[in-house]
Every structure is written in structure tokens, then in C-alpha cells.
Amino acid sequence: MTTPDIAREENGALDPILRRAETFRLLVDAVQDYAIFLLSTDGRVLTWNLGAARIKGYAADEIIGRHFSVFYTPEEREAGRPMSLLSWAADHGRFEDEGWRVRKDGGRFWADVIVTALRDETGHPYAYAKVTRDLTERRASEERRRQLLAEQRARAAAEEALIARDRFLSIASHELKTPVASLRLSAEALVHANEAGLLDEERLRSSLGRILTGAHRLGALVEELLDISRLTAGALPINLGPTDLVDLASEVIARFADAGAAGRVQLSAPSEVIVEADASRLDQVLTNLIDNALKYSDPPAEVEVTVTALPDTVELTVADRGMGIDEVTAKRIFEAFGRSDAVEHVPGLGLGLHISQQIVERHGGTIEASARDDGPGACFTVRLPRSTGADEP
Numbered sequence: 001m002t003t004p005d006i007a008r009e010e011n012g013a014l015d016p017i018l019r020r021a022e023t024f025r026l027l028v029d030a031v032q033d034y035a036i037f038l039l040s041t042d043g044r045v046l047t048w049n050l051g052a053a054r055i056k057g058y059a060a061d062e063i064i065g066r067h068f069s070v071f072y073t074p075e076e077r078e079a080g081r082p083m084s085l086l087s088w089a090a091d092h093g094r095f096e097d098e099g100w101r102v103r104k105d106g107g108r109f110w111a112d113v114i115v116t117a118l119r120d121e122t123g124h125p126y127a128y129a130k131v132t133r134d135l136t137e138r139r140a141s142e143e144r145r146r147q148l149l150a151e152q153r154a155r156a157a158a159e160e161a162l163i164a165r166d167r168f169l170s171i172a173s174h175e176l177k178t179p180v181a182s183l184r185l186s187a188e189a190l191v192h193a194n195e196a197g198l199l200d201e202e203r204l205r206s207s208l209g210r211i212l213t214g215a216h217r218l219g220a221l222v223e224e225l226l227d228i229s230r231l232t233a234g235a236l237p238i239n240l241g242p243t244d245l246v247d248l249a250s251e252v253i254a255r256f257a258d259a260g261a262a263g264r265v266q267l268s269a270p271s272e273v274i275v276e277a278d279a280s281r282l283d284q285v286l287t288n289l290i291d292n293a294l295k296y297s298d299p300p301a302e303v304e305v306t307v308t309a310l311p312d313t314v315e316l317t318v319a320d321r322g323m324g325i326d327e328v329t330a331k332r333i334f335e336a337f338g339r340s341d342a343v344e345h346v347p348g349l350g351l352g353l354h355i356s357q358q359i360v361e362r363h364g365g366t367i368e369a370s371a372r373d374d375g376p377g378a379c380f381t382v383r384l385p386r387s388t389g390a391d392e393p
Contacts, residue, residue: 035132038118041125043067043086055111055134057104068130071101073108089115090125101132109136183214227355238362243277245307245314246270252286253305256294264300265290269307275314275384281359285367288352289318289380296378297322312386313365319372319379330369360384 028036028049035052037045045068048060056063056071063070069082076082076099089095094116101111112133117125190207193199227236246269253265286305293303297320308315325333336354353369360367365384372379 033133035130037130039068039086039115039128039130041086041127043069043083046127052132055103055109055132056101062104071132073100073102085113085115086128089117089128093117098135109134110139111135180214180218183211183218186210186214225351227351236358236362238278238281238359240276240278243275243279243282245273245275245282245316247272248279248283249286249305249307249316252283252290255287256290265294265303265305267305267307269305270309273307273309273314275386277363277384278359282363285356285359285382286316286318288356289382292352293318293320293322293378293380296320314384314386316382316384317379319377321372321375321377323378324371324376325369325378326371330371333369334367 031049031051032054033051035055036049037052038047040046045063045066048058048064052063053059067082069077072082085095085097094114096112096114098110098112100108101113102108112135114131116129116131118127118129120126186207190199190204193203193207246267249267249269253267256265290303290305294301297303302321304317304319306315306317306319308317334353334357336351357367360382363384365382367380367382369378369380371377
């Protein structure tokens with residue numbers, strides 16, 4: 001076979017490969033939705049397609065030969081990000097990134113970028129293929145959706161706040177009206193009895209007792225409203241100091257006994273358990289838990305208060321033999337105005353447990369409600385650290 005014949009045979013074998021390569025090049029050059037081009041190992045632009053010209057704004061003769069760092073923001077160029085991107089691709093074969101890129105006119109666009117290392121037969125990179133997609137519009141659309149969702153959530157929160165406000169005003173007006181009416185009626189009864197000459201010692205004692213009870217209830221309701229206001233403003237004071245939980249529990253239980261509370265409250269505790277806490281606020285929590293246990297139990301109510309000292313924490317539990325509690329209600333009752341559906345007849349704003357939870361959490365502790373394991377009833381458990389860095393406002 002002559003040399004020309006060999007050349008023709010070789011050219012015949014190579015022509016399809018060359019034609020396919022040329023077809024692929026023409027295809028890449030014609031793509032307009034993606035910037036597809038090659039970079040040298042030192043970051044110089046080697047090729048340029050229509051998509052690159054459309055997205056980045058450079059004509060081929062303006063950009064070929066220039067360093068691709070012109071596509072990056074000044075901050076990224078100063079940080080050496082363009083070449084670090086090529087280094088990553090050289091080490092790992094491929095790099096993908098999203099971020100701001102710069103057009104010829106200085107305008108910025110949000111780009112998805114993929115850089116792939118092209119290797120020779122020895123495995124060393126001889127060039128990098130870079131594909132860039134303009135995602136500015138998609139990002140703007142996503143941002144609009146996020147803003148719309150945020151606005152919808154804000155509107156829903158505002159509507160919920162209005163509903164909560166109306167519910168609060170309804171409950172508060174009803175609950176405040178009751179002790180006020182009781183005070184007025186008791187005072188009027190005293191005046192009428194005195195005018196009629198019927199005010200004996202027994203009647204005076206009975207009327208004054210009702211007035212005192214109403215005043216205490218009115219004061220407790222007002223204090224709950226003040227605490228909610230303080231919590232909303234982030235100004236509920238917590239004053240820490242050494243506190244003996246056993247002494248505190250004994251004092252609270254004694255007050256219930258002195259007030260003639262129906263039922264029995266028993267204390268099970270060691271001789272002393274000291275924690276770093278606000279004694280007046282923990283008194284408020286325990287008073288609320290015992291009061292709830294008595295109110296939500298059929299007489300004669302039995303309430304068990306237990307103080308348990310553990311290595312790093314202290315547990316304070318208040319358990320009753322009342323109606324019990326399910327898992328859904330156990331979570332809801334700690335929300336503001338959260339009450340059990342089965343006890344709507346029980347007076348109260350539905351704020352006591354919410355305030356108690358906030359107080360306990362500001363001591364670095366937790367409070368939870370659960371059904372008793374040993375029969376009917378509910379159990380409230382407060383866990384406090386031995387020492388705490390309370391979240392003081």
C-alpha cells in the first residue's frame with residue numbers, strides 16, 4: 001500500500017471523529033442559557049460561547065486571554081477565591097458553588113458555577129471546563145416567595161394575637177368581675193346589717209372573711225396580669241440567693257392550712273435542700289401548683305408535695321388524686337390561657353402555669369405535667385439545677 005493510500009485511510013478513519021468534535025464545539029458555542037468555556041491552568045479564558053457572552057456581557061475578543069477573576073467581586077478577588085476554586089477542582093476533580101458574580105458593566109448576578117478539571121493521560125490537569133448558570137431571577141422569585149410566606153405568617157400571628165387579646169379581655173373581665181362583685185355584696189351586707197342593728201360578732205366575722213377572701217383573689221389576679229406584662233416586656237425580676245426548698249415548701253403548705261383549704265397537703269422531704277434561686281418566685285410557683293391540685297380534685301382532696309435532692313438537680317413534685325391529665329392537655333396548659341377543656345368551670349385566667357413555666361425556665365430548670373403512674377391523678381414536676389445562672393432581664 002502506497003503512502004497516499006495510507007494517508008487516505010487514516011484520514012477516512014479520523015474524519016468522523018473530527019466531525020463529531022466539530023459538531024460538539026458548534027453545539028457548545030450555540031448554547032445561550034449557560035456560559036460554557038475553558039480556562040487554562042493559570043485561570044486564563046481560552047474559549048467563549050454565546051451563553052457566556054449573553055450572561056457575562058463580554059464579546060469573545062474582549063475576554064479571551066484575560067484572567068477569569070474579573071467575574072468575581074472585589075472582596076472575593078482579594079481573598080484569593082478564584083484560584084482556590086481551581087485548586088479545589090484540581091484536587092477533587094470538580095467544584096460547584098453558588099454566589100454573586102460580576103458582569104462586564106459591573107452589575108451583579110446570582111450564579112450557579114461548576115468547574116471540572118480536564119486531565120491528560122498522566123492525570124495532571126491541562127485545563128478547566130467552567131459552566132455558569134444565571135439564577136438571579138430564580139433567586140429573586142424564591143426571595144419573593146419567602147417574603148410572601150413571612151408576610152402570611154406575620155398576618156396569621158397578628159390575627160392570633162387579636163384572638164388571644166379578645167379572649168384575654170373576656171376571661172379577665174369575667175374573672176375580675178367575680179371578686180369585685182363579692183367584695184361589693186359583702187360590704188353592702190355589712191352596711192345594711194349595721195343600719196338595721198343586726199351586726200353581731202358572728203355576722204361581722206363571716207362578712208369580713210368573705211371580703212378578705214375576695215381581696216386575696218383580686219390581688220392574685222392583678223398580680224398575674226402584672227407578671228404577664230413583665231414577661232412580655234422581658235422584665236420579670238429574678239433575684240437569686242440561697243434558698244431552702246424544704247423550708248419554702250413547709251411555709252407554703254402552712255399558709256394553705258391556715259386558710260382552711262379543703263383537703264390535705266402532705267410534705268415528703270429531707271431536712272434541708274439548698275438551691276440558688278429566687279425564693280419569692282419559687283413560692284409563687286409552688287403556691288400555684290398546690291392551688292391547682294386542690295381546685296381540680298374532688299374533696300376531700302389529697303395533695304402530695306415531694307422534694308428530692310439529686311447530685312446536680314433538685315426535683316419538686318406536686319401530685320394529686322384528681323381527674324388526671326392526658327398528653328395533649330399536659331402540653332397545652334403551659335401556654336398562656338391554656339386550660340383543660342374538662343375544667344372550664346374552675347375560675348382563673350389560665351395564666352398561672354404559663355407564668356410558673358417562665359419562672360422555672362429563668363432559673364435554668366424545667367416543669368412538666370403528667371398522669372400519675374400509680375392510679376388516677378396528675379403530677380407536676382419541677383427540676384432545678386443546684387446552682388443556676390438565671391436569665392435576669
